[in-house]
Amino acid sequence: MYSRKPLERKVEPATTALIVVDVQNDFVSLEGAFAKRGEDMAMIQEMVPRLIQLIDTARRAGVPIVYFQNSRGPWTQSEVQIERMEEVSPGVDGVITEAGSWGAEFYQGISPREDERVTIKHRYSGFVDTELDLVLRSRGIKTLVMTGVATNVCVESTARDGYMKDYRIVLVKDCCATTSKELHEATLENIERYFGVAVSAKEVISVWEALGK
Numbered sequence: 001m002y003s004r005k006p007l008e009r010k011v012e013p014a015t016t017a018l019i020v021v022d023v024q025n026d027f028v029s030l031e032g033a034f035a036k037r038g039e040d041m042a043m044i045q046e047m048v049p050r051l052i053q054l055i056d057t058a059r060r061a062g063v064p065i066v067y068f069q070n071s072r073g074p075w076t077q078s079e080v081q082i083e084r085m086e087e088v089s090p091g092v093d094g095v096i097t098e099a100g101s102w103g104a105e106f107y108q109g110i111s112p113r114e115d116e117r118v119t120i121k122h123r124y125s126g127f128v129d130t131e132l133d134l135v136l137r138s139r140g141i142k143t144l145v146m147t148g149v150a151t152n153v154c155v156e157s158t159a160r161d162g163y164m165k166d167y168r169i170v171l172v173k174d175c176c177a178t179t180s181k182e183l184h185e186a187t188l189e190n191i192e193r194y195f196g197v198a199v200s201a202k203e204v205i206s207v208w209e210a211l212g213k
Helices: 042-061 079-088 132-138 151-164 181-195 201-211
Strands: 016-021 065-070 117-121 143-149 168-177 197-199
Touching (some): 016 042, 016 151, 042 143, 065 132, 065 151, 117 132, 151 181, 168 181, 181 197
Parallel strands (some): 016 065, 016 143, 065 117, 143 168, 168 197
16 A cells, blocks of 8 residues: 565664563453453454564564553652543553552563563653663664554554654554554554554564574
């Protein structure tokens, strides 16, 4: 639909980072906050094994990985945030991804290594009041391979801000997920039209495996 440069030029391991957004119990587990408020968890649950495979491939190819962990608490929550959470999650007890809680922990199978970066964020975008830009520039990163939860909220927010800071954006459409097919596909359209490219995990894995030989 849109012209694009070869994927191989976009995701070279030396200048690419894999970004894993908010794959945490409250957003992914069938016992987490999303599930408790009645969200459709099918897409999110189905996505995780593909993401784990992509992470393993990135490690073998030498692609640096940055994980985001959303954290909420009294020191960082604003009145606006609290009001919004009460509106969208009226049936959920406690704070979603509250700092130090089980809900804020990474979901099973997502286990950052010591040499991988874990960045705490307090807003939808991973660029808002975090060290992400500094970390990426320090490593000479030019391309962000976007994955995680939720496609239309934190993944898209981070991808948009990344593009505004002149990073190439490659969104892996089957390694991110949300609770609605329509919302997921709307983000894919937004990315393709304005912010980057949307590709499959198979495409990225194929490139990284070929470059790793």
